[in-house]
Amino acid sequence: MAVIFGIQLTALPADASASASTTTPKALRGTWFEYRGEGKFNIIKITTHSFTTNGKSYTPSKKSDRKLQVSKWGSWYLFNKSKSSSKDLGQYKATKQLIGGSYKRVLIKYRGIGTYHVFPSHKYEHKYSYKVLD
Template sequence: MKKIRLILVALFIVLGIELSTNNIQAHASSSTTTPKSLRGTWYKYTGSGKFSTIKITKHSLTYNGTVYSPSKSGSHKLKVSKWGSWYSFNKGSSTSNLGQFKTEKRLIKGSYKKSLVRYGNIGTYYVFTHHKYHHDYSFKVLD
Protein backbone atom coordinates (compact mmCIF):
# COMPACT_ATOMS: atom_id res chain seq x y z
CA MET A 1 0.00 0.00 0.00
CA LYS A 2 2.89 2.34 0.78
CA LYS A 3 4.47 1.62 -2.62
CA ILE A 4 1.27 2.56 -4.45
CA ARG A 5 0.96 5.77 -2.44
CA LEU A 6 4.62 6.62 -3.16
CA ILE A 7 4.15 5.97 -6.89
CA LEU A 8 1.03 8.20 -6.97
CA VAL A 9 2.85 11.03 -5.18
CA ALA A 10 5.75 10.78 -7.62
CA LEU A 11 3.32 10.78 -10.56
CA PHE A 12 1.57 13.92 -9.29
CA ILE A 13 4.93 15.67 -8.82
CA VAL A 14 5.99 14.81 -12.37
CA LEU A 15 2.64 15.98 -13.78
CA GLY A 16 2.86 19.21 -11.77
CA ILE A 17 6.32 19.97 -13.10
CA GLU A 18 5.22 19.17 -16.66
CA LEU A 19 2.18 21.45 -16.46
CA SER A 20 4.15 24.32 -14.94
CA THR A 21 6.84 24.25 -17.66
CA ASN A 22 4.50 24.06 -20.69
CA ASN A 23 3.62 27.31 -22.39
CA ILE A 24 -0.09 27.95 -22.29
CA GLN A 25 -1.47 29.39 -25.51
CA ALA A 26 -4.33 31.85 -25.39
CA HIS A 27 -7.57 30.91 -27.11
CA ALA A 28 -7.96 34.34 -28.67
CA SER A 29 -5.46 36.13 -30.84
CA SER A 30 -5.58 39.56 -32.37
CA SER A 31 -4.09 41.05 -35.52
CA THR A 32 -4.84 43.29 -38.48
CA THR A 33 -4.60 40.58 -41.17
CA THR A 34 -7.83 38.91 -42.26
CA PRO A 35 -7.82 35.13 -42.76
CA LYS A 36 -7.69 33.85 -46.35
CA SER A 37 -10.87 31.83 -45.90
CA LEU A 38 -12.93 35.01 -45.35
CA ARG A 39 -11.49 37.09 -48.19
CA GLY A 40 -13.49 38.07 -51.22
CA THR A 41 -16.71 39.92 -52.00
CA TRP A 42 -19.82 38.57 -50.29
CA TYR A 43 -23.49 39.42 -50.95
CA LYS A 44 -26.72 39.05 -48.97
CA TYR A 45 -30.09 39.75 -50.54
CA THR A 46 -32.01 42.42 -48.59
CA GLY A 47 -35.13 42.52 -50.76
CA SER A 48 -36.43 44.71 -53.62
CA GLY A 49 -33.43 43.80 -55.79
CA LYS A 50 -30.91 45.22 -53.27
CA PHE A 51 -27.90 43.57 -51.66
CA SER A 52 -25.80 44.07 -48.54
CA THR A 53 -22.11 43.76 -49.47
CA ILE A 54 -19.01 42.77 -47.52
CA LYS A 55 -15.61 42.97 -49.22
CA ILE A 56 -12.69 41.49 -47.29
CA THR A 57 -9.09 41.91 -48.46
CA LYS A 58 -5.82 41.06 -46.71
CA HIS A 59 -5.80 44.26 -44.62
CA SER A 60 -9.26 45.79 -44.99
CA LEU A 61 -12.95 45.14 -44.64
CA THR A 62 -15.61 47.14 -46.47
CA TYR A 63 -19.14 46.74 -45.14
CA ASN A 64 -21.87 48.50 -47.16
CA GLY A 65 -19.42 51.18 -48.31
CA THR A 66 -17.70 51.81 -44.94
CA VAL A 67 -14.00 50.91 -45.01
CA TYR A 68 -12.18 49.51 -41.96
CA SER A 69 -8.39 49.11 -42.14
CA PRO A 70 -5.33 49.21 -39.84
CA SER A 71 -4.28 52.57 -41.32
CA LYS A 72 -7.56 54.24 -40.27
CA SER A 73 -8.02 55.80 -36.86
CA GLY A 74 -10.77 55.66 -34.28
CA SER A 75 -13.78 53.43 -34.90
CA HIS A 76 -12.66 52.59 -38.49
CA LYS A 77 -9.36 51.02 -37.41
CA LEU A 78 -9.49 47.30 -38.24
CA LYS A 79 -8.77 44.73 -35.54
CA VAL A 80 -9.22 40.99 -36.20
CA SER A 81 -9.49 38.43 -33.43
CA LYS A 82 -10.23 34.71 -33.44
CA TRP A 83 -12.15 32.55 -31.03
CA GLY A 84 -12.58 28.91 -32.05
CA SER A 85 -13.74 28.83 -35.67
CA TRP A 86 -15.23 32.36 -35.47
CA TYR A 87 -13.45 35.59 -36.39
CA SER A 88 -14.46 38.91 -34.86
CA PHE A 89 -13.85 42.30 -36.42
CA ASN A 90 -13.41 45.26 -34.04
CA LYS A 91 -14.57 43.22 -31.05
CA GLY A 92 -14.91 45.28 -27.92
CA SER A 93 -15.56 48.53 -29.75
CA SER A 94 -19.11 49.55 -28.96
CA THR A 95 -19.34 51.91 -31.95
CA SER A 96 -17.92 49.66 -34.67
CA ASN A 97 -18.24 46.03 -33.58
CA LEU A 98 -18.81 44.32 -36.93
CA GLY A 99 -19.71 40.96 -35.43
CA GLN A 100 -18.46 37.41 -35.71
CA PHE A 101 -17.84 35.63 -39.01
CA LYS A 102 -16.95 32.19 -40.30
CA THR A 103 -17.20 30.29 -43.57
CA GLU A 104 -19.16 27.11 -44.01
CA LYS A 105 -20.92 25.12 -46.70
CA ARG A 106 -24.63 25.97 -46.97
CA LEU A 107 -27.33 24.48 -49.18
CA ILE A 108 -27.94 27.13 -51.85
CA LYS A 109 -30.01 26.51 -54.96
CA GLY A 110 -29.84 22.73 -54.52
CA SER A 111 -26.08 22.35 -53.91
CA TYR A 112 -23.65 23.10 -51.12
CA LYS A 113 -21.71 26.30 -51.68
CA LYS A 114 -19.12 28.13 -49.59
CA SER A 115 -20.75 30.97 -47.71
CA LEU A 116 -19.85 33.59 -45.13
CA VAL A 117 -21.98 33.37 -41.99
CA ARG A 118 -22.26 36.46 -39.78
CA TYR A 119 -23.62 36.02 -36.28
CA GLY A 120 -26.14 38.74 -35.58
CA ASN A 121 -28.41 39.15 -32.60
CA ILE A 122 -29.26 36.28 -30.29
CA GLY A 123 -29.81 33.24 -32.49
CA THR A 124 -29.74 35.11 -35.83
CA TYR A 125 -27.25 34.18 -38.55
CA TYR A 126 -26.86 36.17 -41.78
CA VAL A 127 -25.62 34.20 -44.79
CA PHE A 128 -23.53 35.93 -47.47
CA THR A 129 -22.57 34.27 -50.78
CA HIS A 130 -20.01 35.01 -53.49
CA HIS A 131 -22.80 35.38 -56.07
CA LYS A 132 -25.87 37.59 -56.07
CA TYR A 133 -28.79 35.25 -55.44
CA HIS A 134 -32.21 36.89 -55.18
CA HIS A 135 -33.02 34.95 -52.03
CA ASP A 136 -32.05 35.57 -48.41
CA TYR A 137 -30.48 32.43 -46.89
CA SER A 138 -30.21 33.89 -43.37
CA PHE A 139 -31.69 31.86 -40.52
CA LYS A 140 -32.62 31.95 -36.84
CA VAL A 141 -32.04 29.15 -34.36
CA LEU A 142 -34.00 30.72 -31.48
CA ASP A 143 -37.53 32.07 -31.79
Protein backbone atom coordinates (compact mmCIF):
# COMPACT_ATOMS: atom_id res chain seq x y z
CA MET A 1 0.00 0.00 0.00
CA ALA A 2 2.82 2.41 0.84
CA VAL A 3 4.46 1.72 -2.54
CA ILE A 4 1.24 2.53 -4.41
CA PHE A 5 0.78 5.74 -2.41
CA GLY A 6 4.41 6.75 -3.14
CA ILE A 7 3.95 6.15 -6.87
CA GLN A 8 0.77 8.26 -6.88
CA LEU A 9 2.56 11.13 -5.13
CA THR A 10 5.39 11.17 -7.67
CA ALA A 11 2.93 11.00 -10.57
CA LEU A 12 1.12 14.17 -9.47
CA PRO A 13 2.53 17.35 -10.98
CA ALA A 14 3.93 19.88 -8.57
CA ASP A 15 2.26 23.27 -8.27
CA ALA A 16 4.17 25.43 -10.76
CA SER A 17 2.52 28.72 -9.83
CA ALA A 18 5.34 29.75 -7.47
CA SER A 19 7.95 29.67 -10.24
CA ALA A 20 5.65 30.26 -13.19
CA SER A 21 6.15 33.11 -15.62
CA THR A 22 3.79 34.73 -18.10
CA THR A 23 6.47 35.24 -20.75
CA THR A 24 6.96 32.48 -23.29
CA PRO A 25 10.48 31.38 -24.33
CA LYS A 26 11.70 32.87 -27.64
CA ALA A 27 12.55 29.40 -28.99
CA LEU A 28 8.88 28.35 -28.81
CA ARG A 29 7.33 31.46 -30.34
CA GLY A 30 5.72 31.25 -33.74
CA THR A 31 2.89 29.42 -35.49
CA TRP A 32 3.11 25.63 -35.55
CA PHE A 33 1.10 23.09 -37.58
CA GLU A 34 0.30 19.42 -36.95
CA TYR A 35 -1.31 17.59 -39.86
CA ARG A 36 -4.57 15.86 -38.86
CA GLY A 37 -5.41 14.39 -42.25
CA GLU A 38 -7.74 15.33 -45.08
CA GLY A 39 -6.09 18.76 -45.47
CA LYS A 40 -6.77 19.78 -41.83
CA PHE A 41 -4.27 20.98 -39.22
CA ASN A 42 -4.02 21.51 -35.47
CA ILE A 43 -2.49 24.95 -34.99
CA ILE A 44 -0.57 26.35 -32.03
CA LYS A 45 0.38 30.02 -31.98
CA ILE A 46 2.79 31.26 -29.33
CA THR A 47 3.61 34.95 -28.87
CA THR A 48 5.50 36.77 -26.10
CA HIS A 49 2.51 36.71 -23.72
CA SER A 50 -0.02 34.34 -25.29
CA PHE A 51 -0.56 30.70 -26.15
CA THR A 52 -3.38 29.78 -28.54
CA THR A 53 -4.48 26.25 -29.40
CA ASN A 54 -7.75 24.88 -30.82
CA GLY A 55 -9.19 28.40 -30.84
CA LYS A 56 -8.59 28.87 -27.10
CA SER A 57 -6.33 31.69 -26.03
CA TYR A 58 -4.30 31.77 -22.80
CA THR A 59 -2.87 35.13 -21.65
CA PRO A 60 -1.75 36.72 -18.34
CA SER A 61 -4.93 38.83 -18.24
CA LYS A 62 -7.34 35.85 -18.43
CA LYS A 63 -8.98 34.39 -15.34
CA SER A 64 -8.75 30.91 -13.80
CA ASP A 65 -7.49 28.07 -16.02
CA ARG A 66 -7.14 30.36 -19.10
CA LYS A 67 -4.54 32.54 -17.32
CA LEU A 68 -1.15 31.87 -18.96
CA GLN A 69 1.52 30.25 -16.80
CA VAL A 70 4.86 29.03 -18.15
CA SER A 71 7.38 27.00 -16.17
CA LYS A 72 10.48 25.03 -17.11
CA TRP A 73 11.27 21.42 -16.31
CA GLY A 74 14.65 20.33 -17.70
CA SER A 75 14.66 21.10 -21.43
CA TRP A 76 10.84 21.16 -21.56
CA TYR A 77 8.46 24.07 -20.98
CA LEU A 78 5.13 23.47 -19.28
CA PHE A 79 2.10 25.58 -20.09
CA ASN A 80 -0.57 25.87 -17.38
CA LYS A 81 0.72 22.89 -15.43
CA SER A 82 -2.12 21.61 -13.29
CA LYS A 83 -3.15 18.58 -11.27
CA SER A 84 -6.15 18.40 -13.60
CA SER A 85 -5.20 16.86 -16.95
CA SER A 86 -8.01 18.77 -18.69
CA LYS A 87 -6.44 22.11 -17.69
CA ASP A 88 -2.82 21.07 -18.32
CA LEU A 89 -1.73 22.09 -21.84
CA GLY A 90 1.25 19.72 -21.92
CA GLN A 91 5.01 20.00 -22.17
CA TYR A 92 6.79 21.61 -25.13
CA LYS A 93 10.25 22.05 -26.60
CA ALA A 94 11.62 23.31 -29.89
CA THR A 95 14.07 21.18 -31.83
CA LYS A 96 14.92 20.18 -35.40
CA GLN A 97 13.62 17.15 -37.26
CA LEU A 98 14.41 15.68 -40.66
CA ILE A 99 11.61 16.68 -43.04
CA GLY A 100 11.87 16.30 -46.81
CA GLY A 101 15.63 15.65 -46.77
CA SER A 102 16.63 18.59 -44.54
CA TYR A 103 16.32 19.53 -40.89
CA LYS A 104 13.40 21.83 -40.12
CA ARG A 105 12.39 23.62 -36.93
CA VAL A 106 9.59 21.83 -35.06
CA LEU A 107 7.69 22.16 -31.79
CA ILE A 108 7.34 18.89 -29.88
CA LYS A 109 4.36 18.51 -27.55
CA TYR A 110 4.43 15.75 -24.97
CA ARG A 111 1.17 14.89 -23.30
CA GLY A 112 0.25 11.52 -22.00
CA ILE A 113 2.36 8.42 -21.76
CA GLY A 114 4.72 8.09 -24.72
CA THR A 115 2.81 10.33 -27.15
CA TYR A 116 4.74 13.07 -28.96
CA HIS A 117 2.95 15.52 -31.25
CA VAL A 118 5.25 17.15 -33.81
CA PHE A 119 4.32 20.64 -35.07
CA PRO A 120 6.52 21.93 -37.92
CA SER A 121 6.67 25.68 -38.50
CA HIS A 122 5.23 25.19 -42.01
CA LYS A 123 2.21 23.26 -43.28
CA TYR A 124 3.24 19.80 -44.47
CA GLU A 125 0.56 17.31 -45.40
CA HIS A 126 2.30 14.52 -43.52
CA LYS A 127 1.88 13.49 -39.89
CA TYR A 128 5.21 13.48 -38.01
CA SER A 129 3.76 12.73 -34.55
CA TYR A 130 4.66 9.42 -32.92
CA LYS A 131 4.21 7.14 -29.92
CA VAL A 132 7.01 5.37 -28.12
CA LEU A 133 4.74 3.22 -25.94
CA ASP A 134 1.54 1.43 -26.98
